[in-house]
Amino acid sequence: MWQLFDSQSGEIMPVLRLSYDHLSLQGKQCFTYCCLFPKDYKLEKTTLIQQWMSNGYVLNEQVGHEVFNDLWWRSFFVEVKKNEVGQVVGCKLHDLMHDLARLVAGKQFCMITKDIKGDTIYKRTYHLLIDQWSSHLTMLEETKKAKSLRTLLVSRSYPIEKSFVGRIFVMLRCLRVLDFRSSGIKVIPDSIGFLIHLRYLNLSGNPIESLPESIGYLLNLQVLKLSMTKLKKLLKCLGKLQSLRHLDIRGCQLLNMPIGIGRLTHLQTLTDFVVSKKKTSCGLEELKELKLSGELFIWHLENFKLEAIEIEQLILSSKENLVSLRLTWDHHNNATSNNDNERALDMLRPHLNLKQLHLHNYNGLEFPHWLSNSLLINLVEIKLAYCTNCNHLPSFGNIASLKDLQIIGMLEVTQINGAFYGTGPIKGFPALEKLAFFNMPKLEEWSVEEMSFPQLIMLTIGMCGALRSIPWVKSIQKLDLSDCSSSLVASLANKTNLPVLSSLMINKIQGLTSLPDRSLLGLNSLKKLLVSSCKQLQCLPLKDMEQLVALQSLEIADCPELNSLALLNAAQLTCLQNLNIRNCENLNSLPQNWSSLASVRSMTVVGCRNVTSWTELEIRGLSSMSDFSIEICNDKVNLSSCLQHLTNLETIIVHGGEDKLHPQPSKWIMGNYLIICCCSDLGSLLDGLSNATSVKDLQLKNISSASLPDSIGEIQSLQNLSIDDCANLTSLPNSLRGLSRLEGLWIHGCPDLERRCQRDTGEDWSIISHIRTVGIGAGNLT
Numbered sequence: 090m091w092q093l094f095d096s097q098s099g100e101i102m103p104v105l106r107l108s109y110d111h112l113s114l115q116g117k118q119c120f121t122y123c124c125l126f127p128k129d130y131k132l133e134k135t136t137l138i139q140q141w142m143s144n145g146y147v148l149n150e151q152v153g154h155e156v157f158n159d160l161w162w163r164s165f166f167v168e169v170k171k172n173e174v175g176q177v178v179g180c181k182l183h184d185l186m187h188d189l190a191r192l193v194a195g196k197q198f199c200m201i202t203k204d205i206k207g208d209t210i211y212k213r214t215y216h217l218l219i220d221q222w223s224s225h226l227t228m229l230e231e232t233k234k235a236k237s238l239r240t241l242l243v244s245r246s247y248p249i250e251k252s253f254v255g256r257i258f259v260m261l262r263c264l265r266v267l268d269f270r271s272s273g274i275k276v277i278p279d280s281i282g283f284l285i286h287l288r289y290l291n292l293s294g295n296p297i298e299s300l301p302e303s304i305g306y307l308l309n310l311q312v313l314k315l316s317m318t319k320l321k322k323l324l325k326c327l328g329k330l331q332s333l334r335h336l337d338i339r340g341c342q343l344l345n346m347p348i349g350i351g352r353l354t355h356l357q358t359l360t361d362f363v364v365s366k367k368k369t370s371c372g373l374e375e376l377k378e379l380k381l382s383g384e385l386f387i388w389h390l391e392n393f394k395l396e397a398i399e400i401e402q403l404i405l406s407s408k409e410n411l412v413s414l415r416l417t418w419d420h421h422n423n424a425t426s427n428n429d430n431e432r433a434l435d436m437l438r439p440h441l442n443l444k445q446l447h448l449h450n451y452n453g454l455e456f457p458h459w460l461s462n463s464l465l466i467n468l469v470e471i472k473l474a475y476c477t478n479c480n481h482l483p484s485f486g487n488i489a490s491l492k493d494l495q496i497i498g499m500l501e502v503t504q505i506n507g508a509f510y511g512t513g514p515i516k517g518f519p520a521l522e523k524l525a526f527f528n529m530p531k532l533e534e535w536s537v538e539e540m541s542f543p544q545l546i547m548l549t550i551g552m553c554g555a556l557r558s559i560p561w562v563k564s565i566q567k568l569d570l571s572d573c574s575s576s577l578v579a580s581l582a583n584k585t586n587l588p589v590l591s592s593l594m595i596n597k598i599q600g601l602t603s604l605p606d607r608s609l610l611g612l613n614s615l616k617k618l619l620v621s622s623c624k625q626l627q628c629l630p631l632k633d634m635e636q637l638v639a640l641q642s643l644e645i646a647d648c649p650e651l652n653s654l655a656l657l658n659a660a661q662l663t664c665l666q667n668l669n670i671r672n673c674e675n676l677n678s679l680p681q682n683w684s685s686l687a688s689v690r691s692m693t694v695v696g697c698r699n700v701t702s703w704t705e706l707e708i709r710g711l712s713s714m715s716d717f718s719i720e721i722c723n724d725k726v727n728l729s730s731c732l733q734h735l736t737n738l739e740t741i742i743v744h745g746g747e748d749k750l751h752p753q754p755s756k757w758i759m760g761n762y763l764i765i766c767c768c769s770d771l772g773s774l775l776d777g778l779s780n781a782t783s784v785k786d787l788q789l790k791n792i793s794s795a796s797l798p799d800s801i802g803e804i805q806s807l808q809n810l811s812i813d814d815c816a817n818l819t820s821l822p823n824s825l826r827g828l829s830r831l832e833g834l835w836i837h838g839c840p841d842l843e844r845r846c847q848r849d850t851g852e853d854w855s856i857i858s859h860i861r862t863v864g865i866g867a868g869n870l871t
Contacts, residue, residue, distance in 0.1 A: 124190035248273025351375030382410030487511030672696035
């Protein structure tokens with residue numbers, strides 16, 4: 090383990106000092122700034138660079154990126170996270186480097202958490218982070234000490250009232266960076282106009298419905314973040330903010346854009362643009378001269394007015410730094426013709442450097458030339474969603490960089506043929522890794538050209554009911570088939586070799602009564618098999634399944650007609666770690682010899698109450714599991730002699746009757762649990778727990794008895810007890826007094842018992858008065 094200080098000299102370790110000393114002045118300032126954030130804090134690269142810039146540590150984003158990359162290269166940053174197109178978006182500061190930054194920061198940087206714990210605020214404190222501070226008056230008094238404060242970051246201090254915010258604005262007029270994200274602020278006071286030096290303002294995640302006009306006085310503002318607020322409009326005064334470079338309005342409820350956006354000549358980031366029919370709103374043509382970068386989401390293109398723009402004018406084609414473009418139309422309000430939509434999309438042709446393109450609800454009959462012929466040669470991700478009138482797919486196959494392609498809701502496409510794969514020296518999707526076709530009900534035929542999809546890893550087919558077969562690509566590692574025809578699943582028997590397929594999901598296949606023989610043969614690399622929501626499925630190729638020598642996880646869920654797994658010899662599945670069987674009501678047996686597998690660490694059998702094959706040896710075998718969730722019918726299996734052997738059992742849920750809802754543990758319950766239904770003799774069942782040392786939680790529901798057995802008081806490890814809908818219960822046993830670890834008791838739907846357990850006045854209150862939390866009916870008494 091590395092240490093910050095040399096154990097002999099007491100000085101900073103030479104290797105750390107050397108790393109720090111080799112940084113430029115900018116690098117040292119930017120690195121030290123990171124000490125404001127707690128350890129393990131997930132730093133957002135863009136936010137970090139913007140705050141560096143706002144504090145004058147770097148001149149612009151370009152320099153900020155260079156400093157960030159230098160710190161990353163020197164291992165100051167770790168756990169770097171990238172987005173879909175490979176760009177770095179986040180990281181963490183190495184723990185040791187965080188300690189070093191705190192050491193060299195001095196009094197200029199201060200981090201305070203949970204009210205007054207942490208650093209002391211000094212007169213020369215310039216940068217302050219306040220985390221989880223509930224006392225706003227105390228916060229105000231403390232921050233008054235630092236009248237020259239330049240950075241104020243407030244996190245998880247909820248809610249902050251308007252009067253408090255207003256006093257902060259008046260008091261701290263030197264602020265450059267102000268971050269009030271997710272602080273419960275509902276109203277921004279006019280006094281924000283006093284912050285004339287402010288360069289970075291983050292109000293994201295607050296229920297703000299409007300901004301004051303005084304925000305137009307913030308002439309030095311460079312970054313304005315308003316994402317996930319309740320704003321419905323932006324003020325015209327935003328056009329005065331000539332220094333503004335980044336405007337983040339993701340997730341807002343804007344109805345239009347204010348005229349004047351085009352005058353913000355320094356604007357580099359505009360996350361969203363809403364097209365409106367109103368003449369008083371900003372038109373798309375105002376985007377033409379802006380040098381936008383990053384991502385842009387254009388909403389409500391059905392309102393796009395062609396007559397307002399020159400026919401040959403291209404709005405986005407010069408934006409070489411734009412990385413992601415999303416275009417959407419609203420079908421419900423779409424009064425424009427197909428031809429208008431086609432011309433509008435043609436005018437929105439992006440620059441060749443674009444990496445990510447999404448189209449939603451485009452209703453043209455044809456795609457424009459730039460899309461249908463794949464002129465955007467640098468695309469990494471394409472998503473076409475509900476382009477319902479187009480009857481063919483563009484030729485995407487010759488995009489050499491394309492890795493992720495999603496086609497959703499193209500209702501008129503009937504076939505995928507050679508045109509899809511492209512022509513020329515580059516074709517056949519040479520780099521594609523993920524491919525999805527979803528909700529294409531008329532798609533009947535999918536032909537594949539030789540040598541296509543050489544890098545395909547994941548293939549998803551969903552809601553393509555007419556499709557009878559798919560091409561078998563040897564590189565596929567994950568195959569998901571959902572809501573498709575049984576013929577498509579049956580074609581698995583005719584597949585060619587899939588040597589690296591590691592995950593197979595078969596979900597919601599109508600009319601599928603059985604998986605055909607040989608459908609699972611040859612899958613020597615398969616690690617995960619999931620079969621779910623196949624309502625007519627009666628049997629599986631159990632002997633073929635024994636050949637799945639690499640299988641680690643087997644999940645079968647919501648297949649009510651499946652009747653037996655007895656012929657599956659689980660002993661052959663020597664790599665199996667997870668066995669999960671849920672809601673198979675007619676299932677009468679589990680795989681044989683599963684308890685002999687030392688590899689199984691997790692097991693779930695819930696909603697399978699007709700299983701009668703449980704043996705005492707198998708139930709005892711659960712004690713070797715690290716994780717299990719089991720439901721057993723007490724009418725069919727005798728459990729009284731087994732429970733004491735389950736040394737890792739933490740939760741027991743007992744039902745007097747047969748609950749049709751397949752109940753789950755309460756939210757407060759964690760860990761391994763056992764559900765027991767049809768329990769008519771609670772006493773003998775609980776007698777088996779007298780020596781239990783791991784049981785912490787017990788839930789009782791629909792118990793018909795008039796009283797609980799005294800043996801409940803012998804479960805000394807019990808911490809939580811819940812009693813629900815036991816109308817016949819009239820009293821609690823005195824033995825509950827001896828449960829010294831019992832911390833929570835909840836009683837609901839038990840009228841007599843609820844009356845007897847009322848605080849101070851109930852006959853049974855003395856039995857439970859030592860329990861920390863008691864909930865009776867809908868409320869808590871303690």
